[in-house]
Amino acid sequence: MQLDKIREEKLKQYSFKNIAPLKDMVDNLPKFRVDSVKFADVVEIDGEFDNKMIYQVAKKLMPWRKGPFRIGQTFIDSEWQSFIKYNLLQKHIDLTDKLVADVGCNNGYYMFRMLTQNPKMVVGFDPMAIFKIQFDFINHFVRSDRIIYELL
Numbered sequence: 772m773q774l775d776k777i778r779e780e781k782l783k784q785y786s787f788k789n790i791a792p793l794k795d796m797v798d799n800l801p802k803f804r805v806d807s808v809k810f811a812d813v814v815e816i817d818g819e820f821d822n823k824m825i826y827q828v829a830k831k832l833m834p835w836r837k838g839p840f841r842i843g844q845t846f847i848d849s850e851w852q853s854f855i856k857y858n859l860l861q862k863h864i865d866l867t868d869k870l871v872a873d874v875g876c877n878n879g880y881y882m883f884r885m886l887t888q889n890p891k892m893v894v895g896f897d898p899m900a901i902f903k904i905q906f907d908f909i910n911h912f913v914r915s916d917r918i919i920y921e922l923l
Contacts, residue, residue, distance in 0.1 A: 784900035
């Protein structure tokens with residue numbers, strides 16, 4: 772199967788009745804002022820936010836498999852404490868100026884963490900629209916231009 776056909780097929784997920792409202796909700800988030808982003812065990816984002824709105828969106832996007840994240844006052848816990856694995860691997864890899872692929876990237880937690888090592892680019896691949904929407908939600912605040920997410 773050709774890559775363009777796979778992309779086209781995967782994009783159809785956005786029309787599913789359980790996915791479409793979530794995508795619209797994230798796509799229509801207002802632009803908030805972000806003061807700082809910290810890529811540590813918890814990916815932390817601080818700024819001026821509508822904390823009630825952030826909480827409601829994060830809750831509707833559940834379950835969160837990888838993380839944790841914090842946006843303003845909203846702590847987004849996850850099924851997996853992903854920092855445990857990342858911290859074990861981090862000291863053994865040098866991503867400086869590298870092109871990195873994250874296959875099965877889920878919501879992008881590891882891709883965000885990799886940014887501290889200054890890769891040239893990180894490209895994540897995952898077949899599930901809900902994880903892409905979670906990524907878009909977090910990246911709405913992070914605003915990274917060094918991460919590409921492919922819904923494949």
